[in-house]
Amino acid sequence: MPKSPEADSRRLQMADIARLAGVSTSTVSRALAGSKLISEETRSRVMELARSLNYSINIGAQNLRMKQNRTVGVVVPYDPATRQHLSDPFFLSMLGSLADALTEQGFDMLVSRVDAGTLDAAATPFDTGRVIGIVLIGQWRHHDQLNQLAARHVPIVVWGAQLPQQLYCTVGGDNLAGGELAGAHLLAQGRKRIAFFGDINLPEIGQRYQGLCQALTAAGIAADPALLVPASFVPNGGRLAVDELLARKAPFDAVFAGSDLMAMDAINALRQHGLDVPGQVAVLGYDDIPLASYFHPPLTTVRQPMQEAGRALVAALLELAEGGVAPSVQLPTQLIIRSSTV
């Protein structure tokens, strides 16, 4: 007997408890909800019965009736081209920190992944009434689509950079300051030819690059376009960027990478080309993923405060979901100096 479609024991429901307790469903409902209208004796009898029978209220029905909901959607866009799997440690950490923050607030988390090309699908869990709002991890270049969602009054908050003309709420690190910190640190180490690895069309990355440029300017150094390498977040993006940079034959003594992963990849590549890190080339990452400190050499990087990020995202979303307004927030970033630059 492979499958028994309709199993033996139908799922227990309130009516069953009511019958067994010899009361009406209203009474059961009230007892379970802890209403003060119920006699102590009845309440305890009902609760005891429910517990011993392992009965739990059907949340779907309850939600329908009460028009409430304690679930938020977290969506992670993926690149339809690479069909890239959710694997960047940074995103994953963010997921973890969101789970923590939501648990703390008594909310559940419905995770879905959507094709970044059709980002309005991100709103589906909301449109279908499954969640009270959406947290989107990864702004990428979908500013317009996000604006449309916001215009549709989808409660949505996205992890990313603040942009002009932005209708939606973002929570993100202070990328400009982060870039500047990084630049200033490298300059302080005596580096003058600082290469930047990253796709500056991505808002966050662009701002980090701007920050770097500000630091350079402040030091009276002009940013050299030959040192800007448009690396992407593909698995060996750092290596490719190193190859590209070397091919350009522009001298450099430091690399500021758009993410820790890219920095690590770059370091390995540099080493294979016989370049010493940090001796000949200082390398600085971004994010401070857990493994940055385990790397050899331990990675100097700009930390994005994950735990606070999760909390801030959740706080903003709940505010929006309640019909309030949630201003975008920028979380402070922090330079973590390890051995890859000194």
Place this chain on the structure above:
Amino acid sequence: MPKSPEADSRRLQMADIARLAGVSTSTVSRALAGSKLISEETRSRVMELARSLNYSINIGAQNLRMKQNRTVGVVVPYDPATRQHLSDPFFLSMLGSLADALTEQGFDMLVSRVDAGTLDAAATPFDTGRVIGIVLIGQWRHHDQLNQLAARHVPIVVWGAQLPQQLYCTVGGDNLAGGELAGAHLLAQGRKRIAFFGDINLPEIGQRYQGLCQALTAAGIAADPALLVPASFVPNGGRLAVDELLARKAPFDAVFAGSDLMAMDAINALRQHGLDVPGQVAVLGYDDIPLASYFHPPLTTVRQPMQEAGRALVAALLELAEGGVAPSVQLPTQLIIRSSTV
């Protein structure tokens, strides 16, 4: 005006579409469901209307009526003592691979974290009718509680080791074989004093250790209890284990760590003690997390096949949820030889 509890525009529902289209809700329902009973003209009119108004069916109500559900619960137990945040890259990867597998099957993923001490809370999303079953990541030492859940007919599949007297379905790597592979490799490198870092009370870890012992036995070497260090998965568990091992003054020329993270931590600690890896001590990890290859030296490790893991977990769960039986499965593991042991 901070909040507007009941916003301007009530959420659209089927009745609205029906009215606007001048038909009954039955017709709308059928049209949207693609029933063949509806005239082509009516269907397209309704669908067009729905699309232009951005209407989506309320899944909660639909589920209630149809007694169906396309959501599965993924629960990640956390240690109540350390209140440890969901941060181990391996768990996170698993989450990603589950998300992929579920998306592939058209299911949503409801993630929750539960206190490992009260593991029966893991069934809550099922008991409350929110999900059709549970995938539990991390068996830990909760064999009995898991058995109880299974006895209650909660469709549940757990990532972990197969144990005797097990009522629930597990999907896991072949830890015994993994341990043996690791041991054989180290022995083949001429290492004879192999230390093991990990808590062998955890089923998976215990089996890995057993595998190591088998390899030793096959080589005619007796396992030395002085080389078994009960390290745990705390952030600096590897370092602590190294300290402990050195304090014991038992000579060793290799370390087999219970996870990649622990291996990396151990390598850093060994290095600080002036020991060369792999020159004086070969170090081998477990999991093959993405960053294992980025580490310096790149880490030799036993790979657990994540993508297949996700798929297998989901397949088993769906089978169970349909009332079928799902045998436990062991996924093959693979030794990935990099530089930390050769």
Place this chain on the structure above:
DNA sequence: CTGAAAGCGCTAACAA
């Protein structure tokens, strides 16, 4: 081909 009516499992007036 379409509509009226009943009901999924629950809660909340309103009565008693």
Place this chain on the structure above:
DNA sequence: TTGTTAGCGCTTTCAG
């Protein structure tokens, strides 16, 4: 203090 009744938004017989 408790029960009766009317829905929450949807699908689906059963009659037209």
